[in-house]
Amino acid sequence: MIDATYAWPAAGQAWFDLPESVRAGMVAAGAENWAEIFHGRATYNKQWRLARPPVLTAQSYRVLVATVDRLAQLLLEAAQRRARTTGELAAVLGVDPVGTRMLPTDEPLDAHLLAAVRPDVLLSDGVPRVVEFNIDSSIGGVLDADTVLERFTRIYEQRGILDTVPVRPAPSAMDTRFAAIRSTLGLPEGAVVPLLLDFDSDYPGLDDPDLMRRVLAPVTERAARFGLVMPIEAVASVSLAEDGTPLVAGQPVDGVFRLFVLNRVTRGPGLDALETAVLSGRLPAFTSGAAWLLGNKQLLAWLWSDLDGLDPNDQAIVRRHLPRTELLTADRYDAAVAGRHDLVCKPADGSAGVDVVIGRESDAQTWREALGRGIERGGHILQEYAHADVVPMDFVHIETGETVTEEVPYSIAPYLFGHQPANACVRSGFPGCEGVLNLSRGVLLSGILLVD
Numbered sequence: 402m403i404d405a406t407y408a409w410p411a412a413g414q415a416w417f418d419l420p421e422s423v424r425a426g427m428v429a430a431g432a433e434n435w436a437e438i439f440h441g442r443a444t445y446n447k448q449w450r451l452a453r454p455p456v457l458t459a460q461s462y463r464v465l466v467a468t469v470d471r472l473a474q475l476l477l478e479a480a481q482r483r484a485r486t487t488g489e490l491a492a493v494l495g496v497d498p499v500g501t502r503m504l505p506t507d508e509p510l511d512a513h514l515l516a517a518v519r520p521d522v523l524l525s526d527g528v529p530r531v532v533e534f535n536i537d538s539s540i541g542g543v544l545d546a547d548t549v550l551e552r553f554t555r556i557y558e559q560r561g562i563l564d565t566v567p568v569r570p571a572p573s574a575m576d577t578r579f580a581a582i583r584s585t586l587g588l589p590e591g592a593v594v595p596l597l598l599d600f601d602s603d604y605p606g607l608d609d610p611d612l613m614r615r616v617l618a619p620v621t622e623r624a625a626r627f628g629l630v631m632p633i634e635a636v637a638s639v640s641l642a643e644d645g646t647p648l649v650a651g652q653p654v655d656g657v658f659r660l661f662v663l664n665r666v667t668r669g670p671g672l673d674a675l676e677t678a679v680l681s682g683r684l685p686a687f688t689s690g691a692a693w694l695l696g697n698k699q700l701l702a703w704l705w706s707d708l709d710g711l712d713p714n715d716q717a718i719v720r721r722h723l724p725r726t727e728l729l730t731a732d733r734y735d736a737a738v739a740g741r742h743d744l745v746c747k748p749a750d751g752s753a754g755v756d757v758v759i760g761r762e763s764d765a766q767t768w769r770e771a772l773g774r775g776i777e778r779g780g781h782i783l784q785e786y787a788h789a790d791v792v793p794m795d796f797v798h799i800e801t802g803e804t805v806t807e808e809v810p811y812s813i814a815p816y817l818f819g820h821q822p823a824n825a826c827v828r829s830g831f832p833g834c835e836g837v838l839n840l841s842r843g844v845l846l847s848g849i850l851l852v853d
Contacts, residue, residue: 403471405717407464412524412792415852416456419566426562427453431553432797432804438552441616442545446843449831452795452804454553455811459851462571465529466815466822468722469520472531473817474512475715476695479703481510487691494697495780496750501664503676503690514692516585517578518817519826523789529813530787531723533747536696538659538688542826542846543574543816544620550824550848567853574816574823574848575620579627581819582658586685590628592655594687596620597675600635601667610635636661637671639678647678656685663693664750698749698782701726724785729775737783741768749780761786794829807832813849824848 416424431438431452439450484490488506491498498504519540520531554570557563582594596617600610607613614633624631638650639657646653657675666672678684705726708716727733729746737744741760746768748756758771775781789810797804809830816823828844835842 402714403467403718404464405714405721409464409524409527409529410458410461411527412790415458415461416793418852419456419568423562423566426560427553427557428795428804430556430560430562431795432802434552434556435797435799438549438556442549442846444843444845446831446845448799449796449845450799451549451829451845451847452797454550454847454850455792455794455813455827455829456568456850456852457813459853462815462825462849462851463822465522465813466817468529468718469522469531469534469815470518470817470820471715471718472520472723473515473518473534473536473695475704475711475719476534476536476700477510477512477515479700479707480695482707483703484510486510487689487694490691490694494694494699494749496694496697497664501690502666502668502672503659503663503679503686504694505680505689505691508689508691510691513585514689514695515817516581516819517688517692519814522813522815523787523810524792524813525787525790527790529722532745532784532787532812533698533701534696535814537662537693538686539662539693540816541660542814542828543578543824544617545846546816546824546826546848547573547575548619549846550850553847554850568850569853571824571849571851572822573623574818574826575623576627577816577821577823578818579624579629581821582656582687583627583629584819586656586687588629588655588685591630592628593630593632593652594624594656594658595632595634595649595654596658596660597634597636597639597649599661599666600637602661602665631658635671636666636675637669639671639675641674641678645678645681645683647674647684654684656687658687663690698726698747698751698784699728699780701784702728702782724787726782726784729772729781729783731776733783734772734776737772738765738769741765743786745784745786746771746775747782747784748775748778749782759786789830796831805832809834 435450483493487508517538519535521533522529550570600607617633621631634650640648679686744760746758791808811829813825815825827847
């Protein structure tokens with residue numbers, strides 16, 4: 402049983418428990434090698450780079466992963482209390498059947514849908530608070546978190562910086578995901594499973610497919626270690642042979658790894674062919690579109706509304722680690738206006754921080770307008786504001802090479818693939834950053850080091 406009263410160590414404690422000489426060596430190595438460490442990694446930040454990765458204790462990370470894994474199971478159970486199949490769940494959620502692609506209708510809601518989970522976690526008064534769950538194959542940051550962490554670690558090893566301390570990188574999220582892809586889809590050694598991208602989206606680098614293929618070359622190389630042939634291909638390259646055989650870039654495949662969001666993908670013949678092949682059962686996909694529905698933030702509100710019927714320990718976990726969440730409806734408007742300082746308004750099926758409005762960071766008029774839009778459009782939630790603790794982090798200024806220590810907020814997004822814990826994607830604020838920690842707003846990505 403998960404200890405709902407676990408005493409979480411202070412944010413930054415694991416870092417400051419390291420010897421001063423080790424800390425100084427890590428920061429100096431990062432400052433000298435930032436261009437190599439972050440080469441090719443996605444960011445919009447033009448001023449700052451991390452001079453070191455975040456450091457957590459291995460014990461606290463194990464408890465964090467176990468806690469969020471249990472919360473994901475509770476979200477699934479909340480959905481199961483309201484629907485038996487994907488189609489029923491989509492109807493209850495009010496998901497647009499035209500605007501969302503690749504959703505099966507009769508797939509049962511069960512544990513196989515939790516094959517890829519990444520919650521977004523803030524440390525608030527020292528306690529992890531899960532502000533949303535990303536449940537889908539399209540969860541991002543894996544390559545960036547793994548690569549940045551591996552590059553930091555390699556430089557430390559070359560300099561012998563960590564030789565005297567029990568510090569190690571978190572397990573590779575790429576490797577854990579490859580293992581989950583094979584086991585989930587039941588694929589044989591040598592299976593051809595293209596990674597499908599929407600090259601017409603606005604994600605950094607996708608406007609240059611050749612460059613993106615070079616950037617993602619490590620994914621293909623690592624996949625081969627797990628018996629997977631994984632070329633990087635476009636959604637637009639999918640087609641159907643005359644006999645209905647699915648083809649990607651003109652070649653037959655054993656499955657696909659979908660790395661795009663179902664309600665934000667560019668329409669076209671390739672997507673139509675992919676949808677036909679997947680929904681007919683002729684092409685296994687990691688993950689099923691049904692999984693994406695479980696990341697809808699309305700499920701957070703459902704879990705809170707079901708709270709009294711849960712096991713006492715599960716109740717304690719929800720109360721401590723999941724900010725109170727409710728559906729935004731017209732009858733909640735006046736209370737939401739009055740409670741602006743303590744609330745956040747979010748689209749339930751949104752991602753990348755789009756249309757997230759933090760009450761205390763908005764003026765009264767902006768907040769009222771956001772509530773009005775949310776009520777008119779439907780499918781929005783109100784969530785208790787969880788402030789992000791500031792944690793001392795070290796940065797290097799790109800132009801001057803100067804290193805500074807600044808107290809900034811960061812979010813921790815631990816990866817679970819097939820319920821196996823892996824690395825985490827830490828989205829770190831930077832000197833002068835805003836409150837919403839998202840790639841589009843200049844945050845810096847890294848994996849984590851663990852201290853035994």
